[in-house]
Amino acid sequence: AQKITQTQPGMFVQEKEAVTLDCTYDTSDPSYGLFWYKQPSSGEMIFLIYQGSYDQQNATEGRYSLNFQKARKSANLVISASQLGDSAMYFCAMREGTDYKLSFGAGTTVTVRA
Amino acid sequence: GAGVSQTPSNKVTEKGKYVELRCDPISGHTALYWYRQSLGQGPEFLIYFQGTGAADDSGLPNDRFFAVRPEGSVSTLKIQRTERGDSAVYLCASSSTQGLNSPLHFGNGTRLTVT
Numbered sequence: 001a002q003k004i005t006q007t008q009p010g011m012f013v014q015e016k017e018a019v020t021l022d023c024t025y026d027t028s029d030p031s032y033g034l035f036w037y038k039q040p041s042s043g044e045m046i047f048l049i050y051q052g053s054y055d056q057q058n059a060t061e062g063r064y065s066l067n068f069q070k071a072r073k074s075a076n077l078v079i080s081a082s083q084l085g086d087s088a089m090y091f092c093a094m095r096e097g098t099d100y101k102l103s104f105g106a107g108t109t110v111t112v113r114a
Numbered sequence: 115g116a117g118v119s120q121t122p123s124n125k126v127t128e129k130g131k132y133v134e135l136r137c138d139p140i141s142g143h144t145a146l147y148w149y150r151q152s153l154g155q156g157p158e159f160l161i162y163f164q165g166t167g168a169a170d171d172s173g174l175p176n177d178r179f180f181a182v183r184p185e186g187s188v189s190t191l192k193i194q195r196t197e198r199g200d201s202a203v204y205l206c207a208s209s210s211t212q213g214l215n216s217p218l219h220f221g222n223g224t225r226l227t228v229t
Contacts (some may be wrong), residue, residue, distance in 0.1 A: 004156075004212060035218075037220075040156060042222070043222055044221075045205065045207075045220035047217040047219070050213060050217060052215055093156075100145065101170065102159075103164055104156035104157050105156050107154075107155070107156050
């Protein structure tokens, strides 16, 4: 079964606007971590933000914030004040407490328009 | 400091040939991972090393794939009798700990093309 689901294959956003990227996950482990990565066309995978299952507050990192809804098993990434350099593929990933590897979703392509 | 280094960045080989892909992790990182990424898809786990030993090789697709990390640092992914379906970007990543919140740091990948 798919552990991470990203239903939006592609999105367009106007420069300076905010965009929300959806991510739902599936696990029965009470202890898990959720990660978001950015992959520009150059191919490098850049770690953006982390949310732990026991964290009481939503994670934030600069213009990135994570809308964590534990009961709904969703961990949506919000990018505020989009910039042209934000155009990239974005991946949601999960590590379950008993594991060490990350399981990735299929990704969402974001294109920022000037 | 230096990030994860992968060589070569591109490799073109003929069907049936043997290839080796190299990964040099961040200094001091004990955990090393190999992933494979097909075009337009998310990375798929292949194998994980903790130190010198392969702690989990459940993602290797078949016995043509093998990876080593003899001294607990550099790792080599080896593919025998390559097939066109092996064409993908092979990503290596390392992390400093096995903690739940420890992110993977990725290299730029090796793009393998099997003709």
